[in-house]
Amino acid sequence: MPSLKDIKTQINSVGSTKKITSAMKMVAASKLRRSQEKAEAARPYSSRLEEMLSSLASSAASGEGIIKLLTGTGNDQNYIVVPVSADRGLCGGFNSSINRETFKLVKSLEGNGKKVQLMPVGKKSRDFFNRVMKDQIIESFVDLNVSSTGYESALNISNKLQELYFDGEFDKCILVFNKFKSAISQEVTQQQLIPLDVSNSEKQEEKENSSNAIYDYEPDEETILKDLLPKNVSIQIFKVLLESDAGEQGARMAAMDNATRNAGEMIDSLTLKYNRTRQAFITKELIEIISGAESI
Amino acid sequence: MATISFDLVSPENLIFNDEVGTIIVPGKDGDLGILPGHSKVMSSLRPGRVMVYNEDKSLIKSFFVSGGFAEINPEKCIVLAESVVEVNSLEKTSIEKEIQELENKEGKETEEQLSVAKAKLEAINVNYYDKI
Numbered sequence: 001m002p003s004l005k006d007i008k009t010q011i012n013s014v015g016s017t018k019k020i021t022s023a024m025k026m027v028a029a030s031k032l033r034r035s036q037e038k039a040e041a042a043r044p045y046s047s048r049l050e051e052m053l054s055s056l057a058s059s060a061a062s063g064e065g066i067i068k069l070l071t072g073t074g075n076d077q078n079y080i081v082v083p084v085s086a087d088r089g090l091c092g093g094f095n096s097s098i099n100r101e102t103f104k105l106v107k108s109l110e111g112n113g114k115k116v117q118l119m120p121v122g123k124k125s126r127d128f129f130n131r132v133m134k135d136q137i138i139e140s141f142v143d144l145n146v147s148s149t150g151y152e153s154a155l156n157i158s159n160k161l162q163e164l165y166f167d168g169e170f171d172k173c174i175l176v177f178n179k180f181k182s183a184i185s186q187e188v189t190q191q192q193l194i195p196l197d198v199s200n201s202e203k204q205e206e207k208e209n210s211s212n213a214i215y216d217y218e219p220d221e222e223t224i225l226k227d228l229l230p231k232n233v234s235i236q237i238f239k240v241l242l243e244s245d246a247g248e249q250g251a252r253m254a255a256m257d258n259a260t261r262n263a264g265e266m267i268d269s270l271t272l273k274y275n276r277t278r279q280a281f282i283t284k285e286l287i288e289i290i291s292g293a294e295s296i
Numbered sequence: 297m298a299t300i301s302f303d304l305v306s307p308e309n310l311i312f313n314d315e316v317g318t319i320i321v322p323g324k325d326g327d328l329g330i331l332p333g334h335s336k337v338m339s340s341l342r343p344g345r346v347m348v349y350n351e352d353k354s355l356i357k358s359f360f361v362s363g364g365f366a367e368i369n370p371e372k373c374i375v376l377a378e379s380v381v382e383v384n385s386l387e388k389t390s391i392e393k394e395i396q397e398l399e400n401k402e403g404k405e406t407e408e409q410l411s412v413a414k415a416k417l418e419a420i421n422v423n424y425y426d427k428i
Binding site: 044150217228 | 303
């Protein structure tokens with residue numbers, strides 16, 4: 001049977017853990033609000049860019065130069081997968097679900113005879129893939145600090161991707177990231193970044209085409225498209241980074257909330273045990289005194 | 297007089313959104329003056345000033361954009377810009393210093409930065425379009 005002092009130390013240590021987790025929860029909650037605002041602020045730009053692209057996409061017939069970002073290389077052999085995770089842990093299944101999903105995706109692509117390379121974003125996925133598929137990593141991006149320099153990081157990633165793409169290193173690029181659904185739920189999502197997937201914006205295009213006439217282009221369609229496509233890649237990455245950042249804070253908040261609650265329950269049960277043990281000691285001492293007195 | 301709805305959007309946020317009278321944007325092939333009922337145009341932009349006027353043609357705000365796109369239809373004008381600053385908040389001395397530093401460097405990226413910085417300086421110095 002543990003002594004009273006042992007239980008007391010245990011209660012104290014669980015108590016201080018609880019303090020830490022509840023503080024972390026509060027920090028995550030305030031960060032979440034900020035990240036969410038950022039993600040929402042970035043939405044008008046990306047949605048309008050998408051609208052523009054979808055009305056331009058139909059005019060891209062030839063597969064030369066930059067337009068390849070839209071039309072593809074015509075091959076389907078080399079893939080690059082970009083898992084977007086957090087830099088830090090203690091956020092529940094946030095990082096491990098990304099790693100698991102990416103791992104599955106890579107294995108299934110390889111099963112179909114494709115060549116897959118990885119470009120992890122965030123420490124947690126870099127460390128994971130460094131352990132399991134080290135030779136497939138071509139580049140990794142960590143310490144992004146999305147909330148302050150998000151767009152610059154997105155530009156770095158997109159420049160690197162485009163460089164590799166035009167060097168013919170890969171034919172398709174797929175992003176794996178946590179989509180922010182609500183403060184407590186994230187959804188692991190796969191998005192094809194290169195070549196651009198316009199299938200989901202086609203409906204929009206039909207709507208536009210039916211309701212109004214054709215645009216004039218200045219200088220001309222091709223020049224605009226050449227400017228627009230690389231920008232779109234960076235914006236898509238930026239959007240994903242923001243979503244993932246908001247998701248991370250949400251996941252951490254939920255995880256820390258759980259931890260705080262569990263610690264509370266543990267303290268309750270330990271306190272009960274402490275009181276019982278104390279009572280048992282008192283009873284034992286009383287019995288000893290009484291039986292001692294009786295024997296005299 | 298009619299108004300046209302104008303949105304100025306940067307990747308980070310929505311900077312301007314209101315009904316205005318006239319807008320002048322720096323199109324790649326030359327400046328575009330946009331009035332309500334403008335025909336549908338899509339244009340890419342060069343670094344320069346985006347000027348916003350109200351219905352009686354007095355200047356409301358002028359922004360400096362480092363490039364981007366404009367989508368114009370009769371009711372609405374949307375400018376997607378990479379980086380946006382108000383012309384009033386630009387500082388001449390710091391830009392001049394930046395230009396000097398950039399002139400000593402080489403490379404494609406530096407050239408781009410240099411042309412943006414020069415355009416910034418021009419945006420401060422010129423005053424045409426202040427009154428239309």
